[in-house]
Amino acid sequence: MAAPPDDVLWARGVHYAYDGSPALQGVSIGVREGEIVALTGPRGSGKTTLLRCLSGQVLPEQGEVWFNSAPVHTLGRAARERLRLHRFGWIDSSPRLVPELTAWENAALPLLLHGSGYRAARRAARSWLDRLDVGDCASKRPDALRQAQRQRVAVARALVHSPTVLFADEPTAPLHQSDRAQVLRALSAAARSHGITVLLASHDFTLDQAARTSDATGAALADRIVTLTDGRRSRTPAHSGAAARSAGPEGAAACSLSV
Numbered sequence: 001m002a003a004p005p006d007d008v009l010w011a012r013g014v015h016y017a018y019d020g021s022p023a024l025q026g027v028s029i030g031v032r033e034g035e036i037v038a039l040t041g042p043r044g045s046g047k048t049t050l051l052r053c054l055s056g057q058v059l060p061e062q063g064e065v066w067f068n069s070a071p072v073h074t075l076g077r078a079a080r081e082r083l084r085l086h087r088f089g090w091i092d093s094s095p096r097l098v099p100e101l102t103a104w105e106n107a108a109l110p111l112l113l114h115g116s117g118y119r120a121a122r123r124a125a126r127s128w129l130d131r132l133d134v135g136d137c138a139s140k141r142p143d144a145l146r147q148a149q150r151q152r153v154a155v156a157r158a159l160v161h162s163p164t165v166l167f168a169d170e171p172t173a174p175l176h177q178s179d180r181a182q183v184l185r186a187l188s189a190a191a192r193s194h195g196i197t198v199l200l201a202s203h204d205f206t207l208d209q210a211a212r213t214s215d216a217t218g219a220a221l222a223d224r225i226v227t228l229t230d231g232r233r234s235r236t237p238a239h240s241g242a243a244a245r246s247a248g249p250e251g252a253a254a255c256s257l258s259v
């Protein structure tokens with residue numbers, strides 16, 4: 001089966017198990033270019049596993065995953081690694097920066113791995129650090145930075161090569177509430193300004209929470225919310241979702257396109 005032409009990322013009937021214990025049981029999802037999708041659900045519901053399948057880190061045991069016209073589920077390891085290096089960005093809850101490198105060198109790493117020139121990589125990295133409000137930390141090493149600053153550097157590193165899709169797995173989990181909102185706002189603003197598609201997983205927000213608050217919860221910043229329960233999609237009413245209301249007409253339009 002071919003992927004729908006308008007979806008940048010598309011999966012159908014994805015199953016995945018760890019040692020025979022099912023983590024995903026037939027999950028389907030389609031994500032449009034430039035869309036920000038909040039992936040939510042309780043701990044252990046399969047969010048991380050779904051992001052790993054969609055980003056080609058692991059292969060589903062059953063089902064299909066397509067990135068544009070590329071069948072990720074049939075690609076070999078080397079092709080999937082190329083895809084991840086060139087087209088995808090990944091952020092998780094622990095920044096995992098290289099301790100010997102400065103903030104800008106860490107942020108520039110994807111470009112340097114792509115073979116970009118040193119100066120161009122430095123310029124781009126510094127520009128992302130500025131945009132994420134850590135430009136003044138550019139020459140500091142990770143151990144001289146606060147956790148929230150390190151996470152912003154990790155966000156810059158994930159965005160510096162302008163990935164087509166950014167996968168963010170609990171990116172604000174270790175941060176204080178005020179830092180969470182700031183990092184999420186910075187991330188979503190950067191993604192929107194560059195048309196980067198985002199899948200943002202967190203057990204930390206719920207539809208109710210997003211509806212009650214006007215602050216920058218992941219769900220409130222997203223165009224659409226996808227909920228997992230026990231490795232399966234739960235029904236989220238596309239048109240009445242908090243994401244649609246808080247994202248305004250564009251968000252509502254994106255919600256109307258949900259799979």
Ligand SMILES: Nc1ncnc2c1ncn2[C@@H]1O[C@H](COP(=O)(O)OP(=O)(O)OP(=O)(O)O)[C@@H](O)[C@H]1O
Pocket residue numbers: 018019022023041042043044045046047048049050202203
């Ligand atoms: N490496 C692993 N080995 C064995 N079981 C695993 C592994 N990773 C995840 N699981 C199990 O797979 C299921 C889905 O886990 P997953 O981490 O994808 O869920 P999650 O929704 O991201 O949870 P959390 O919010 O806690 O990160 C859970 O039952 C979990 O215990």
